[in-house]
Amino acid sequence: MSRFWKWLFVLATVVSLALSTFKLRLSSDLTDLFPNRSETTMLMRFLRGFGGGDLGVVLVRGEDPADVEASAVALVGELKTKASVARVLDSAPPPKDFDPTLAWSYASPTARDRLKQALTPEGMRERLEGTRELLLAPGAAEIEERAARDPLRLTMIPWELRTEVAAGVNVGTGSGGAFVGDGGRARLVILEPRGSAFHGNDAESFVTDVRAAMRAAARPKVTMDLTGGHAIAEATADMLRRDMIVSSVLSTVLASVVFLVTFRRMRALLAVLPPLGLGTLWTMGIAALFPTGLSAIATAFAAVVVGVGVDTGVHVYAALLEGRRRGLSPAQAARHARETTARPTLLAALAAGFAFAALFLSELPAVRQLGILCGAGEVLTAVGILLVTPEIGAWLERGAPPPRPVHRWTSFVDALTRTRPRALAALLVSLAPFAFLAVFGWPAAHDTLVAIRPQALAPLATQREIYRLFGSKEGQWLVVTADRDPERATERADRVAEALDRLTTEGTIDGFDTLTNFAPSRATQRARLAERDALDLAAKRPALETALAERGFDPSAFGSAFEAFEHPSQAVTSMDPKGPLAWIISRHMAREGDDTLVVSYVRPSGDPAKDARARAAIAQADTETVITGYHQLETALRHALSHDLPIVALLALVLVIVTLRAALRRGFDVALTLATIAVEVSAVAALMRIFHVRLHVYDALVMPVLVGITMDESMFLLHAARAARDAGSSIGEAIARALRTEGPLVASTALTTAAGFAALLACRFEGLFDLGAVGALGSALGLLAALVVIPAGLRLALARGPHSE
Structure with missing residues (x-):
């Protein structure tokens, strides 16, 4: 050197x-x-905008609701001391004690209909009967003052309907608005982390702090599990680090074993x-x-x-x-x-x-x-x-030097094609995968999401369990509105939310979680207050006085309520990203580049006709709002596969042909090698079909790469056979010598390559596992194809030439 x-x-x-x-x-x-296609652009923007600041969620479970509640309370106390936790909530903030005439500001179309109904004589009597029952219940003293200002409980109507937060979690199903499910045996504690989930140190610090708090708050027979963007990011990084170390070490061990078997x-x-x-x-x-x-x-x-x-x-x-x-x-x-x-x-x-x-x-x-x-x-x-x-x-x-090792298996391989009839039979057998694929077709693409969201991650398993316990489900739509002006982005998202409310009422969608229920834009508040003013609240005062008297109330005690009706408030509030609703705002609003993104989480019915109606209604509400989500990736990845596979395969094939021409210098040898590769690829596809190996864009793209990886088996066998042939050996002797000298070596190279891919079978990330399965299968089948097709092809093509047997 x-x-x-x-x-x-x-x-x-x-x-x-x-x-x-x-x-x-x-x-x-x-x-x-993700592929760089229009279908996934908004999903990528969403993940970058919201993923970095995603909320953390701790699922607390146990058989005794009292133990679960005590553990959740203890966990909240521990988490409030952690530097990486900005805010902790185990219950939804109670509705603000505001002027009852401002209830319209936070009311969806359905809620506004109920507000309108509450102002009719019949509606007033019904609402007052409910107020009477509340005042007669134990512990009613705390609501007396509020009832004096709002006897019809107008401020409660926007939240009396099912309101969702955090992907289908019901607000107010437990005491004090706690996030409770499964009859009290499950509770959620929602956390606002500091830092970004995309910064490894931030995610690791947050997860470490939360786990420490969970250990400190642990009780017998109560479990606690963490999910959310930071937890998923930290678990993903750990999984990838583990997969890379384990697969590389295992690859080295397996390849070393094959190498030692070859050279002994x-x-x-x-x-x-x-x-x-x-x-x-x-x-x-x-x-x-x-x-x-x-x-x-x-x-x-x-x-x-x-x-x-x-x-x-x-x-x-x-x-x-x-x-x-x-x-x-x-x-x-x-x-x-x-x-x-x-x-x-x-x-x-x-x-x-x-x-x-x-x-x-x-x-x-x-x-x-x-x-x-x-x-x-x-x-x-x-x-x-x-x-x-x-x-x-x-x-x-x-x-x-050591004596040449004897590999008896090469004699068996040679015997498979020793005569022309045997060679012809061997080639016909090697065509079986083509016939199988002609009858049953190419392997169908499976659920491509398996290669993107590693199902083995504990935080994702916790997320699925939350969906189950709290009546939600996976496959939500992300309805994203993007605008440079934050106020305009919120106003446009409010229009979409109004459409979603109608879709829920009519049963077209199963539910949705939106920002407008808690923090509508200023323009939306003004429009809703204008709708309220059209009802002329001042004219409703006599009816309210009559209803109060009929239900046994003293009208003179409700002067503040009458004043509110006489002079309805026109107050419009601005969004406070650091106020009590910061956790909800951060879930629905984020900055990405120059734009503000506002997202609504929609649970579609799954019925194609209903889903189509929902899409049309959302588009009508705001033409520029985009519906995205992981469900979009299946279409995008199929498009990517149909785009990438032909291009990659063609380029790999051209490069291999050029290389083979430079190495072998004979057109027939190049064609024979390409035939060997074709047999290999078809055999891989047939076995994937038979054994239901998942086919997605990641492992499918390995198949054309196998063209370049496995060609050396054919190339070295051909080179050795041609050298022996040129030296005067008969075709039979040349093939036998090539198998004897190069057979063990190409077997070793193919098996070490297969070992490298097979090591990926130890990976927890499904995409790597499938990639390893296809690569290992292809490498092994490439060896078998070379050991059969090359000798058989040479014997059939050259046996009648000079030096034939």
């Missing part, structure tokens, strides 16, 4: 070590998994692991340069690079041992290994690297990251092994 390469080697290693130590970070922002000597492994680790380290240095951090899918690069990178080591060390067996000195054997393997292994590495790099054309940022890292890692690892392994091997192999 020249001085230049040595210095470059050292510099790259030092820089990569520093970058991977101090700059590499894992991103918990799962928007990198530990020193071979010692010569390959250091440069393999260096290649991975150099790739991690590149990963550290991504400004947004390493995305969920891209964490697979470490396991894949280790598995695929061992390929070069297999060929290089085999060549070194072959040089020693020929009597070369250790130094000469090292040069021999580098000179004979550099071109084919680098071409194979470049082909695989370019195939991975084709993923850069994907619409998904995470897939682009994966392609860049795996492509760079494949090439860098190959370079590292070519530079370092021969040097280490020369030092380790100073003694007598």
